[in-house]
Amino acid sequence: MFLHKLSVIAALVMLCASGTPANAATPSQVGFLVVAPDRGFLGNQEVRTLVEEFKKSYPAALGLVGRDYTGVDGEYAVYLSRAAQELKQAGATEIVTIPLFLSEADPILMRIKPLVPAYTGGLPVRWAPTMAHDYLIGQIVLDRVEALSEQAESERLILVGAGAMDEASAIALKADVDKLLGYVKRYKDFRDAETVIYYDRAADNAEQNNREIKSRLLAHIAKQGRTLLVPVSIGPKFDTAMSLTSWLGGQFKQTQVVYKPNELLPHPNALLWLKKTANRETPLSAASLGVVIMPHGSTQPWNDAVESAIQPLRSQYPIEIAYGMGDPHIIQDAVSRLEQRGVRRIVFVRMYALNHHMKSLTDYILGLAEYAPESDHRGRHDHAAEAPPQVRTAALFSTFGGYEQNPAIAQVLHKRIAEMSTDPANETVLLIAHGEGTDEGNDQWLAVMNQNIERLRQDPHCAKLKDVRALTVREDWPKEREQTVATARAAIETAGKNGRVLVIANRLYGSGPYKAMLKGLTYEMNEKGLVDPVLTRWLEDGVRRLTAELIPHDTEQRRIAQP
Template sequence: MFTFRQTTGSLAILFIFGIGWMPAHAAPVPKVGFLVVAPDRGFLGNQEIRSLVAEFKKSYPAALGLIGKDYTGVQGEYAAYLTRAAQELKQNGVTEIVAIPLFLSDADPLLTRIRPLIAAYSGELPVRWAPAMAHDYLIGQIVLDRIAALSAASESDRLILVGAGATDEANEHRLKADLEHLLAYVARYRSFRETDVVVYYERDATNAEQKNKDIKAHLLSRMAKQGRTLLVPVFIGPKFDYSMSLAAWMDAQFKHTNAAYKPDELLPHPNALLWLKKTANRETALASNEIGVVIMPHGSTQPWNDAVETTITPLRSKYPIEMAYGMGDPHIIQDAVSRLEQQGIRRIVFVRMYALDHHMKPVTDYILGLAESAPAGGHDHASEVPPQVRTAALFSTFGGYEQNPEIALVLHKRIAELSKDPANETVVLLAHGEGTDEGDAQWISVMNQNIARLRLDPHCAKLKAITALTVREDWPKEREQAVAAVRTMIEEASKQGRVLVIANRLYGSGPYKTMLSGLNFELSEKGLVDPVLTRWLEDGLTRMTAELIPSKSEQSAAAHP
């Protein structure tokens, strides 16, 4: 009959013997350590930073190197902190260093001074830099949390993000660009009367006093307008104690105005630790026990869910698996991801257990942080922009079980269970369908590919006809036309023989009985749940795992570039 598995098996054998063997002496994976380069903030601020890095060190080889605004180069007083941090990493067996800048912006003047000199402290270990904080959505979430603490209803409020550390106008513009990026992230979730960003100058910058007076005057003029003004500090500033800090200075500047303000900087916040871990995960080779799986089927009543679980159960002994039933529900996804992280998982394969590979992809890619822009309006997600997961885990995804050629095997089973006289029978593969004509045509195209495979079977080749149709069931106007066309087709075909309707959906037959009531046909309600789906899941997870874990040849190349 069909030979899909035999063909796949043959290819697998060729792969194993063709490139699978590697020499036993292949070099080990380099051990990466993380040098957290942070600004010297004074006693209380440095306590916050040390606490953050201490938590980070529980999971990754890491050390803290402080630098201050008086940093004068490789021979200055801060050299001792950086050299000591690099030596700590070397003593832990680290063979290369990734420097993580605990700075909001890559344009921070202090960071730009230390960046080209970091190799001088690494003790001959190779060192490279990770990006600063501003362009990770986890930092945008910190800003959102700070805003939420000031304002529940924002439409009548004015929002101003306040940065610090500029040394000249060109530097101010670069720092502002990162604040504007964070402001754009906030705008996805909150609407304001007005928005603005300002960046204060360093005290020792040229003409700083006048520049900062101008900024204050600009802010006061904004506050004089109708509506409340929210001032949100977006910096990691000096913090010698609670009163001697940049945030406290701002509080004193504007406490007699109508501004809403809290002296909460970017630190401390739980997302700062997530950001450190996420940065480290990008730079660290994986072990197989650090990969987990989240599977997202549509979900329905318990019988529907139980049927899907039967396809997943055989894989639970091989992978840590969490379920996230639903149509891209961000809260359910967050819970599933958090449960895996609690088990030590650092990379997650997210499976969209939906018919085609684009189904639910825009919304889940955004929720997982794989897409920069929020999805446009449509059927596959809520009208509001969904929250993104708060996690250090990195993601790979796949979906589209109906695009697996072996689905034809399942369809063959369903036809064989009903068919008695193929020459006198018409088969209708009936699917959910999509709202757009383009998407619906793509679904029917995939079904027609499976029909072509079915026609290779001697029994199915005798069938009078095999037709792919959809009912477009979630879009009233399109559904009315689609159901009418399906009913007409079945009614005409039943005059010339038996009509077999195969529910071309994951499980059950959905509303088909109601939609087709009064017609003469036989219905297969089992759907596509079958061991074939288990193989599809396993093949996809095997492929994704191979991409996430470097091969021995890749490890050797990384160790000896």
């Protein structure tokens, strides 16, 4: 009995030392079952190569299923059971099934989907979305199209899908191919564009239906101008000749159609899509988080000043800077560099004055918005509004912006005033900011500045100032700029008649064009801008807040693991 008590005490001591509650559940371990169509030798080789590359970063296994799938005990059971067992032996406690299929309406996928739990040995199963839902797949189709297109305005585009078993599945499959066509049309303005779906050869009336489709396509091809035919499928590919794409090309061999036998696979975006899907389904660790910060950027002194505010964060997170006004190429480079360092989730910081500045544009570039802003000058210069390239990445994004909406910015403004003010009762302070093109956006900016002025007035020194005013000069919009600069000049002239005028450059760093705009007037300007430890804390707080939302705490991870 004494020895038994000692054993119990020792166990309790060890448990307390570990810091783990006795009833704590082990966090679930996700394994990824990639379910793919059996395409024959060459096609399966492409799929295996893809999945093997995926397995280098994630616990994954491949399960093939064919057109002849007949149920739980059919000939494909061995591939699915073996894949599930491989994941279980690797430590998986739940399975996320990734369908390497374009559409939820694929007849093969529809047959296998409800039966997968029969192969997983009791492990819970959940399904990820199919490929057509992700813009990364739209980019594959766009690449195929751009490889053929010369002058879209005079060309006709036809995207071809396959696999329908009846009219209902043809309609559903077409809806997903239509999504991909919609993506292409954001970037290419074709004279005419449409989608068609061929029937599976095992479908009722397949030969007749496919003959009618061919006749309709031949009528289009006969019209004046180039016709591009692009397969959008992951079809049979026993070898280069015995393949869906070879068959499709043969249907139009004697025509002037522009065609290449390239399907969705192989393509680098297929691997990105698998990884992105896995990232969505996997609890993320602090080690897999990184930060991209997007300031406007200017000359080297401007950039150096801004980077001095960013520097303290570099010891806490992998950080890349993407200077510019939502430049998709610079953003892509920054994101790619983080991914090379093992980052899977990125906090993207719009280091702009207000939260909406650059938001709609960068949300689209990052894949957080479905459509590009058509005419969004809220915080933008008058650049042409067109759909920019979206990042090609497996990373997931969360974003924030709007440093001037941080109440603590009033502390920085107070410093800038205090650095100049000597006799507040005889001084007028003018805060001058960039401004926006739209009246609505400009009014929002002025409202934020006036909120900061109200905070300044709580300070005893600033409360004695003769006046504090917020002004914008709407720098990049000539018509509006003429009026706002005239207003600013008039304000300086009026205030200067009865005391000192102190101009505070209400911008990140420097004074931009203000000296030229205010030439000939009497005033004193503080050009230091808003770069300050307060700005660093705004960055730290924003990243920390989003990080806390992205990474479950230990107790939350245990809650998630509960059945």
